[in-house]
Amino acid sequence: MPKAVPRACRKRGCPGTTTDRSGYCKAHRNEGWQQHQRGLNRHQRGYGNKWEIIRARILKRDRHICQACLRNGRPRPAETVDHIIPKAHGGTDDYSNLEALCWPCHKRKTATERYR
Known part of the structure; x- marks a missing residue:
């Protein structure tokens, strides 16, 4: 070879x-x-106990349904909560800036945000 x-x-x-x-x-x-x-743990990145409470509330608010899939007419279970406007681009943890997503949609959205 x-x-x-x-x-x-x-x-x-x-x-x-x-x-x-x-x-x-x-x-x-x-x-x-x-x-x-970058040497930071989840608490230092802002995803500690407070985030876990917010995450649970958003999943409950969105009925554990992926909002991106729901907009496309094919609802799927959501496993994660995502910032609509990323924290790196000035987004906050305000409930209006958060939505429940499934893993494939979350990965797709995160990948497109890297190029902005």
Whole structure:
């Protein structure tokens, strides 16, 4: 079987190359997951006990139905609560800015928000 073609390291600014499946060179191999967490736990990110209470109230308000699927005429059970305007873009934990979503809709919405 032929060797893999070396590719640029996924770490921004690194001149190194790798053939490893992770996409990181030897110097950065175990750093990929850390950039997503930024060293903060859920309480420090604003999702502690207060959030759990808000989350339960929103799910109850929306009757545990995904609001995005309901708008499309195919209701599904909701597992998560999402900020309509993300906190990173100035959104708040106000009830009018929260809605219940299923995991596929939540993942799709989060993915599109990353490009804004």
